[in-house]
Amino acid sequence: MALRLVQVNFKARDDAALGRFWADALGWGVSSEGPGVTNVEPVGFDWPDPTALCIDVVAVPDPETVKYRAHLDLATTSAAHKDELVARLLELGATHADIGQGDVPWTVLADPEGNVFCVLEPREIYRDTGPIATVVVNCTDPRAMARFWSEATDWTLHEVDDDHARLRSASGVGPYLELLRTEGPETVWNRVHLDVKPYAGDDLEAEVERLRALGASDADVGQGDDVSWRVLADVEGNEFCVLAPDKAGVSG
Template sequence: MALRLVQVNFKARDDSALGQFWAEALGWGVSIEEPGVTNVEPVGFTWPDPAAVCIDVVTVPDPETVKYGVHLDLATTSAAHQAELVAHLKKLGATPADVGQGDVPWTVLADPEGNVFCVLEPREIYRDTGPIAAVVVDCADPRAMARFWDGAMDWTLHEVTDDHAVLRSAKGVGPYLEFLRTSGVKTVWNRVHLDLKPYPDDDQAAEVARLEALGATSIDVGQGDVSWRCLADPEGNEFCVLSPG
């Protein structure tokens, strides 16, 4: 049994507008899954595929009550590309953001709904990830997060230290999943969370039980009667286990 990271889920006031921003930011396309839900994925993409971690934008009543504990890092290929991408993103509605980063080579921005993300300077490690270099999760203990998420998914653990942990699809494609040590205790829901999907022949309930044995807990975020299961990892970061497929 195993799980795949297939998408990141953004809570939004306006799924259509935010979805369009991210589609234009990444050079991807949009599709409407249902009223209030916008999917953003590469044009011609057959989901799911480890070559890309897609974006699912969902309208919720009050997205501002939650925390920015997960963000995207965008890849660039040169200093000129980084400058051009930052300028393009600002034209789309992104604004500069100060999260205490100081003098760093990357640029921190916020999307039109305030979700913080980074446009990285060129880095060799991200040369083949596609537009999203990494999905980054704040945490208190990267080593503990590495143990849980390495067991939860069929991704490969590339590096783990006291300050960060790095995983990527075992097929060596798509973005990285990174856990970075940060200060502060999580007390509210994350505005962005991960969605995992079992393989077609696996059993969702069995996967949930396996995750709970690893340290996850089932949670109620008001989801009601839905086809997915909502859980939290050992540090309280919410994620969903979708139906197999």
């Protein structure tokens, strides 16, 4: 048994507006599975597929009460591409953000609802990831987090030390998941968390039990009892969702 990391989930006041921002930012399309939910994914994408992590924007009554430790880093291919992307994002409604980064080669921005993200300078490691280079999760112990996430999912651990860990789909495609050591309490508002999904035909409850054995715990974010997914927290308390698997022979 294993889980696939399939999407990042944004909480928002206005899911349609924030979804449109991210679709325009990434050059992707939008759809909706129902009121209050906007799905952002590459045009023609057959979800789920490791070549991309999609974005699911969900409207919540009070997003100010939600604070996660994940954010997106966007890839660029040249200095000119980076400058052009930053300028376009600002036109779309992003703003510059100061999180104490100092003089760094990347640019820190916030989306229209205040979620911080980074536009990276060109890096060889991200040349084939697509527009999202990596999903970064801040943590206090990258080794422990890497152990959990590499065992929880079918993603491969590429490197790990006391300050940083990097995982990627076992297929060697798409963006990375990076676990970055940070000190002290979080000072940045981000309403982004991870969603994972069992393979078709696998058992949701069996996967949840396996995650608990790895150190995950149950989490209550007000989801109620009538939802098809399960909300858990990883070994550092970061909430994530386990989505219901598709029936065998049916793609999601």
